[in-house]
Amino acid sequence: MPWNPEEEPPFDPFAEPPFDGEAPFPDGGPVSARGGVDAGRASTGSGSASPRAARSATAVAPTALEALEKIFGYDSFRNQQAEIIDTLIAGGDALVLMPTGGGKSLCYQIPALVRDGTGVVISPLIALMQDQVDALTAVGVRAGFLNSTQDAGERSRVERAYLDGELDLLYLAPERLRVSSTAQLLDRGTISLFAIDEAHCVSQWGHDFRPDYLQLSMLHERWPTVPRIALTATATEVTHREIATKLQLGEAKHFVSSFDRPNIQYRIESKNQPMQQLLALIRSEHAGDAGIVYCLSRASVEKTADFLVENGITALPYHAGLDSRIRAANQSRFLREDGVVMVATIAFGMGIDKPDVRFVAHLDLPKSVEGYYQETGRAGRDGLPSTAWLAYGLQDVVQQRRMIQQSEGDDAFRRRLGANLDAMLALCETIECRRMQLLAYFGETSAPCGNCDTCLAPPEGIDGTIPAQKLLSTVVRLLREKNQRFGAGHIVDILLGKTTPRTTQHGHDQLKTFGIGTELSDQEWRGVVRQLLAQGLLAVQGEYGTLAVTEASAAVLDGSRRVKLRKEPERSSRSAKKSKVASDLPAQSVDLFEALRAWRSSEAKAQEVPAYIIFGDATLRGIAISRPGSLAELGGISGVGENKLAKYGEALLEVVAAN
Ligand code: ADP
Ligand code: ZN
Helix, strand or coil: CCCCCCCCCCCCCCCCCCCCCCCCCCCCCHHHHCCCCCHHHHCCCCCCCCHHHHCHHHCCCCCHHHHHHHHCCCCCCCCCHHHHHHHHHCCCCEEEECCCCCCHHHHHHHHHHHCCCEEEEECCCHHHHHHHHHHHHHCCCCEEEECCCCCHHHHHHHHHHHHCCCCCEEEECHHHHHCHHHHHHHHHCCEEEEEECCHHHHCCCCCCCCHHHHHHHHHHHHCCCCCEEEEECCCCHHHHHHHHHHCCCCCCEEEECCCCCCCEEEEEEECCCHHHHHHHHHHHHCCCCEEEEECCCHHHHHHHHHHHHHCCCCEEEECCCCCHHHHHHHHHHHHHCCCCEEEECCCCCCCCCCCCEEEEEECCCCCCHHHHHHHHCCCCCCCCCEEEEEEECHHHHHHHHHHHHHCCCCHHHHHHHHHHHHHHHHHHHCCCCHHHHHHHHCCCCCCCCCCEHHHHCCCEEEECHHHHHHHHHHHHHHHHHHCCCCCHHHHHHHHHCCCCHHHHHCCHHHCCCCCCCCCCCHHHHHHHHHHHHHCCCEEEECCCCEEEECCCHHHHHCCCCCCEEEECCCCCCCCCCCCHHHHCCCHHHHHHHHHHHHHHHHHHHHHCCCHHHHCCHHHHHHHHHHCCCCHHHHHCCCCCCHHHHHHHHHHHHHHHHHC
16 A cells, blocks of 8 residues: 555455365365355265255245244345345345345345245355355255366266256355356246345445456346345445345345444544553453454564454464465364454454454554445444444654655545544544444444443543634644644643753753643643544644644634533443353353353364354353253254254253253
């Protein structure tokens, strides 16, 4: 990136490795160890129970609700799922904008089970296809994938299964469709629908643009009668329109959900000792939880991961400078093990489907509200309480303003970066509900949420005109009387009347404003500088990030404009020692929940699949609370479908009985 030397070089988490290159799990992990199709279900050579017999529900196509209940173990549809599913089953097209965790997958998985033939899912996230197929196999759905991580044998097994009508779902990388043999293969089987996942990749202006998505309009041209569904969690109006036109979805019904994520608690606090603050957050609220910590530079990723490890937390680094094998191994551990904290640059997280990420922490200020919302959105896909926490300080503002000034690119580009940063700063400094402001940014109106820091402990809006005047006049005097510019630290020293080598050497102890600001602490003055920067009443200049007044400052100095500042509320320290999900449980259920987690963990290890594929946290919670005493009771719990009941029912009842 031209404007930030610390920034990661673009690392493409979507990238298909070359055919003879490394697989995403090069250590003999799941991709290379197993084929694209679960051998027990869809391989044609096993000779034993036919794949159809494995799931009696599909001997006759199930209705949508039957599939939801029996296969996935849920009792009702969420949001607009039912309408979307009906549209597809009836043969219509759909364009779905739904936030992360909203339940997009079922919108195409269920119609694929109900309709005749195989649902073809186009997804750029090839590193995750194995997990998606594993998750489906675990509930008894016959799924496979075709991508470049497979060898010829695995590929032809999947192709055979498709042609024999033995696949409910087939995942394809978009690159595959460039090869004419893929289209010919699809022609020879029955396609129930096309699902275009991460549909925003078609947007040339977006940051996830994938040229191969542009040719997906061919799906409609070649198979005009096959219904299509395009899905994305990207909210902007522009992207929405672009998807509709580029994918020729002129006839599609549009389903736009609210982008609110009510289970995520948004919190932004000022940066003091960031690593200690992070540690306190993890220890007091997220002990044993999986989380992602975002840092801007590789160096701070390494430093933070080391610090967490020294303090007894299972933390791993992830950035583009790491050897790709280490990166892949770390990602795999994060997905598979319980309670791993990933410390990463923004290069990490795209398409990470892990549903039980309990917190996302930012140790550096994100560059835009979109980026912030996308990154924090990786928390709590399973709908359980989760935290989005950001520590932000003066240095962040100075650094980012400076990076924008020094960025290459034209003025319009810099203005756009500046506007993005301003919106992010406004979010940080607001005294109103964070969620209201976030949703407003995406064009939604809402009421105060009750689940963000400003709702829970409202900060005070105070009149900061006098401190602002003191500070601004110090900046002005330095320039007028001494022809000098300095950074925030020195200006605060002057206000506090500190005698340092610098103040005496330059005669700054003779300035009229020397020592006139002792009513505030160093930390509080830094807060004032930060907020004046955020409000455009101060500017950052040059290589050293010195402070300068702006056009708008004049009105403050002459008293014609009042300045409103945010007074940080006292933070109450929380004392919960259990993970967030556990601590929200009734006391008598906590031990059972932990026992169930331990059982799940060993089961996942034995099967070499991510823990959430066995059961999600929400389901374990349900079991811990209701303590089922029979298979019938257990089967009534959300997330326990027929397949999993048969497979794990007895073991679970034993865990319940023993705890
Ligand atoms: P998205 O792709 O929109 O991020 P997912 O499809 O991964 O969301 O769904 C998020 C979580 O919600 C998953 O754990 C999924 O099993 C669960 N889920 C989806 N639909 C329902 C439903 N109707 N009832 C209960 N849980 C659901
Ligand atoms: Zn709120």
